[in-house]
Amino acid sequence: MKPVKTITGTMVPLLRSDIDTDQIIPQQFLKRIERTGYGEFLFDSWAKDEEGALKPDFVLNELARANASVLVTGRNFGCGSSREHAVWALHDWGFEAVVAPSFADIFRNNAVNVGLLPVEMDEETVNRLAALAASPQQSIVIDLENLKVVAEGFDETFLIDENARKRLLQGLDPISETLQLESDLKAFESRRPSWFPTTASF
Amino acid sequence: MSSSTLFDKIWNQHTVDDADPALLFVDLHLVHEVTSAQAFSGLDHAGRTVRRPELTLATVDHAIPTTGRGLGIRDPLAKRQVDALKDNCARHGIQLFGLDDPRQGIVHVVGPEQGMTQPGMVIVCGDSHTSTHGAFGALAFGVGTSEVEHVLATQTIRQNKPKSMAIEVDGGLPPGVTAKDLILGIISSIGVAGGQGHVIEYRGDAVRNLSMEERMTVCNMSIEAGARAGMIAPDETTFAYLKGRPAAPQGEAWDDALEHWRTLHSDDDAEFDAVRHLAAADLEPYVTWGVNPAQSSAVSGGVPDPSSFSDPAIREAAERALEYMALTPGTAITDIPIEHVFLGSCTNARIEDLRAAASVIAGKQVNDGVSAVVVPGSMQVKIQAEQEGLDLVFIDAGFEWRDAGCSSCLAMNDDIIPAGARCASTSNRNYEGRQGRNARTHLVSPAMAAAAAVAGHFVDVREWS
Ligand code: SF4
Numbered sequence: 001m002k003p004v005k006t007i008t009g010t011m012v013p014l015l016r017s018d019i020d021t022d023q024i025i026p027q028q029f030l031k032r033i034e035r036t037g038y039g040e041f042l043f044d045s046w047a048k049d050e051e052g053a054l055k056p057d058f059v060l061n062e063l064a065r066a067n068a069s070v071l072v073t074g075r076n077f078g079c080g081s082s083r084e085h086a087v088w089a090l091h092d093w094g095f096e097a098v099v100a101p102s103f104a105d106i107f108r109n110n111a112v113n114v115g116l117l118p119v120e121m122d123e124e125t126v127n128r129l130a131a132l133a134a135s136p137q138q139s140i141v142i143d144l145e146n147l148k149v150v151a152e153g154f155d156e157t158f159l160i161d162e163n164a165r166k167r168l169l170q171g172l173d174p175i176s177e178t179l180q181l182e183s184d185l186k187a188f189e190s191r192r193p194s195w196f197p198t199t200a201s202f
Numbered sequence: 203m204s205s206s207t208l209f210d211k212i213w214n215q216h217t218v219d220d221a222d223p224a225l226l227f228v229d230l231h232l233v234h235e236v237t238s239a240q241a242f243s244g245l246d247h248a249g250r251t252v253r254r255p256e257l258t259l260a261t262v263d264h265a266i267p268t269t270g271r272g273l274g275i276r277d278p279l280a281k282r283q284v285d286a287l288k289d290n291c292a293r294h295g296i297q298l299f300g301l302d303d304p305r306q307g308i309v310h311v312v313g314p315e316q317g318m319t320q321p322g323m324v325i326v327c328g329d330s331h332t333s334t335h336g337a338f339g340a341l342a343f344g345v346g347t348s349e350v351e352h353v354l355a356t357q358t359i360r361q362n363k364p365k366s367m368a369i370e371v372d373g374g375l376p377p378g379v380t381a382k383d384l385i386l387g388i389i390s391s392i393g394v395a396g397g398q399g400h401v402i403e404y405r406g407d408a409v410r411n412l413s414m415e416e417r418m419t420v421c422n423m424s425i426e427a428g429a430r431a432g433m434i435a436p437d438e439t440t441f442a443y444l445k446g447r448p449a450a451p452q453g454e455a456w457d458d459a460l461e462h463w464r465t466l467h468s469d470d471d472a473e474f475d476a477v478r479h480l481a482a483a484d485l486e487p488y489v490t491w492g493v494n495p496a497q498s499s500a501v502s503g504g505v506p507d508p509s510s511f512s513d514p515a516i517r518e519a520a521e522r523a524l525e526y527m528a529l530t531p532g533t534a535i536t537d538i539p540i541e542h543v544f545l546g547s548c549t550n551a552r553i554e555d556l557r558a559a560a561s562v563i564a565g566k567q568v569n570d571g572v573s574a575v576v577v578p579g580s581m582q583v584k585i586q587a588e589q590e591g592l593d594l595v596f597i598d599a600g601f602e603w604r605d606a607g608c609s610s611c612l613a614m615n616d617d618i619i620p621a622g623a624r625c626a627s628t629s630n631r632n633y634e635g636r637q638g639r640n641a642r643t644h645l646v647s648p649a650m651a652a653a654a655a656v657a658g659h660f661v662d663v664r665e666w667s
Contacts, residue, residue: 016522017515018394018494022633027614031265031279033239033286035347045635050621074515076395079428080633081612082330083237084346105364105399105430106330110346123515161362163223174348175250178356181219185358188218188227193462195455196229197318198256199297201448202305 001115003171007096007142009069011133011151012059014043019073020080021107025089038085039092060093064136069096072130075123076100078107087114097142099149099158101126112164115171117144120159129154144169205469207366208435209401212341212466216324223362229323231353233260233296234309235287236614237328241351242290252294254357259318260291261299263308265614268577268604271301280615294354307580307606310334310548314418315582317447321436321463326359331548331630333424336433337417338440339466341401343431364430365475367400368468371408373482378664380558381416382550382628382647384408385423386488386498392478394496397429400476403468404434408482414443415554422549423630426495435467489535489660490632490645492523497632499535501650501662507531526634527642528622536660540644542625543568543655544637545601546577547611550628550648555579556587559628559652560595562666568600569658575602575617577609601655613638626654 029041047058054061071090077100078086087110090098097117111118119142121129132138132151140151144165147157167174178185206214219225231254238260245252252258265280275281284301291298299306305316310331313319319335325342326332328350335342345359353359369388389396402424404417412420417434424432441460444450451459468474486500497520499506508520508531524531529538545551545559556578568574576596578584584606587593593603609617611629619625619641628651629636632643646654649663 017519020494020631020633022612022631022636026635026639027612030236030614031277031283033243033283035240035243045639050639076398076428079394080330080425080631082328082344082346084240084328084348087346102395102398104395104428106344106346109349113346113348163362174360175248175352175355178225178352178358178360181225184218184225185227185356192227192229193458195451195459196323197320197449197451199259199318199449200256202297202316 001171001173004096004115004117004168005144007069007117009096009140010067010136011070011072011138011140012065012068013072013130013133014059015074015127015130017074018076018079021078021083021086022080024078024086025083030083030085035088036092038089042089042093062136067094069094070140070142071095071098072126072133073098073100075102077103079104082106084110084114087111087116091116099126099129112168115168117142117168118160119149121149121156125156205472207468207472207474208339208403208433208466209341209366212322212324213363215322218358223360225358225360226324228326228353228357228359229257230313230318230325231258232309232313232325232327232332233258234264234329235262235283236264237347238290238350239283239286241328241347241354244351245354250355252296252354255295257357258296258354259313260287260296261306261309261312262287262301264608264612266301266607267615268607268609268617271605277615304581304585307582308548308551308608310422311552311579311583314338315447315580317444317450320444320450320459321440322466326353330425331422333429333432334418334422334548336421336424336431337414339433339436341431341433344425365400367397367402367476367478368474369402369404369478369480371404371406371480371482373408374411375408375482375485379485379487380647380649381412381419383485383487385420386490386495386645387485388480389423389427389496390488390498391480392427394426394494395428397424397427400429401431401433402427402429404432409434410437413554414439415552418552419549423495426630436463487647487650487663489650491527491529491535492520493526493632493634495630495632495645497523498645501535501660503535505529505531505533505535536662538644539624539659540626540654541571541573541623542619543572543574543651544610544625544627544629545575545648545651546579546609547629548579549630551577551579551583553583553586555628555648556583556592559648560592562649562652562663563599563656564595566599566656568655571658572655574600574655575604575610577604578606580606610637612636626651626660
């Protein structure tokens with residue numbers, strides 16, 4: 001994973017609450033066995049009509065938004081299915097950060113693992129940012145080192161779990177880190193009761 | 203020693219590295235075709251192996267057909283995905299219940315049924331409804347694909363410790379009010395994010411009196427309240443369910459396990475970060491009218507007026523929901539006509555669910571305008587139902603009787619509800635497009651779904667004869 005330090009770009013406002021991962025990437029696109037190729041299906045049912053043509057009034061389809069990198073959205077973003085495909089789709093489309101009043105737990109973990117920055121700020125602050133984002137040209141800078149979000153007339157701090165921040169800043173691979181704890185792991189395994197189930201029963 | 207909750211006990215017993223976030227040992231890793239392929243390729247790419255294949259159990263459920271299986275999988279993408287799982291399991295020595303295995307089924311039905319799900323375990327799966335397994339007093343939660351890869355490689359998971367929430371349901375459930383109604387009632391009272399960052403322990407008399415199947419229905423939908431996991435302390439009901447199942451301990455091992463399991467409950471003076479109380483007597487059968495599982499009304503009620511919600515975000519969500527669902531405020535729930543009935547999913551497709559539905563429709567006919575389908579949660583459930591003659595009850599009434607899988611719960615296979623059609627579904631999510639693009643889902647209990655199939659609209663099962 002590439003380290004995430006500062007994100008500079010423009011925004012897309014999508015102020016709906018409880019956007020579930022089924023909306024972010026609908027089920028019919030989950031059959032791929034790769035981690036890429038989901039961007040064109042982001043918010044598919046909202047972005048396209050029954051014939052598959054882009055709906056011009058959906059904010060993501062505005063030409064001036066094509067290079068945006070920050071999604072500004074409502075509370076409980078990413079609820080529902082654990083599908084990491086939702087994060088892959090946002091990332092593929094070009095988003096590097098999502099700003100919301102709150103995130104669903106699994107989505108937040110997935111985002112950090114993929115390198116999509118979840119930025120949490122209170123609802124009133126997010127609403128103010130979304131109002132600024134109405135202008136597709138409005139630029140934004142998110143500084144993960146100093147936990148700052150800066151836009152025109154907007155200078156706020158945000159919250160993120162300290163460990164997530166560290167991992168994003170350094171682009172760490174959690175598996176290699178865990179594998180360094182081999183002796184702890186072995187010791188734990190040797191203490192496990194023998195009656196815990198295994199698939200050897202089948 | 204200070205007193206602990208059930209959740210604390212399991213967490214502490216599984217901590218390999220007591221950092222923040224902690225590293226927890228995973229006793230059982232469940233795997234299905236949709237969220238695993240990328241994890242296996244990541245593993246291969248890094249030259250890593252599966253650390254404990256014997257603690258990993260795979261099945262196919264999401265993308266597979268529920269009819270005509272003899273012909274194989276026609277959808278080339280779904281076939282590629284299922285073949286990838288087969289290949290990955292074979293290479294890494296993982297037990298797979300494949301398409302033609304009599305133990306195949308929805309991952310959250312199969313684990314408990316085979317006795318792999320036991321009290322006090324940490325269980326994960328690349329699937330949010332892993333919370334189901336908490337019904338046995340296990341700590342079970344859904345993870346993403348990167349985390350699946352981590353678990354495959356290390357048999358551990360790194361997690362921030364969630365907070366604890368007790369939901370106490372006092373009294374007994376009124377007649378005709380099911381476990382599904384209990385959880386829909388809880389979700390509507392705490393909201394779809396009410397459990398965020400928490401592990402819920404369901405407690406109280408109403409919960410104690412539930413069967414294992416009913417407990418699974420409740421814990422299954424913990425994620426619909428936004429919770430990290432849901433759990434119910436194990437008791438005699440749990441032990442009786444487990445005894446004799448293929449992976450359950452036997453002989454002396456059973457006694458050792460039992461001794462440990464009996465310690466798995468929250469201590470009397472344990473403190474929870476949050477406590478909610480609910481009176482079971484106030485619950486009714488519920489029907490969702492919107493596009494998230496908290497948007498529900500009692501069957502005796504009606505479609506609400508969005509302006510009755512004071513929170514602007516909830517009001518706006520309700521307006522959007524009614525537009526998508528094509529419903530007008532004030533419409534009586536029992537006046538909503540339906541065209542499809544789906545009896546299935548990891549929430550409500552176990553043997554008791556099929557029995558409950560069958561008892562409602564016995565000797566009756568599915569309404570002319572309704573297409574009704576039963577998709578058992580596993581092939582074992584299907585076989586048992588056939589031994590009890592339930593298949594004939596359904597078929598005689600005009601239901602289709604399918605093979606096991608997720609089916610119309612998420613419509614990844616051909617079991618798609620058409621655009622604009624209304625479906626009474628025993629599943630767990632009524633999101634926009636969940637059962638098919640522009641399909642309209644109403645979540646209900648199996649008995650309510652069965653009654654709606656006969657009537658062609660929702661009816662109050664408490665008045666059914
Ligand atoms: S039945 Fe539905 S909710 Fe359950 S695992 Fe399958 S798709 Fe997920």
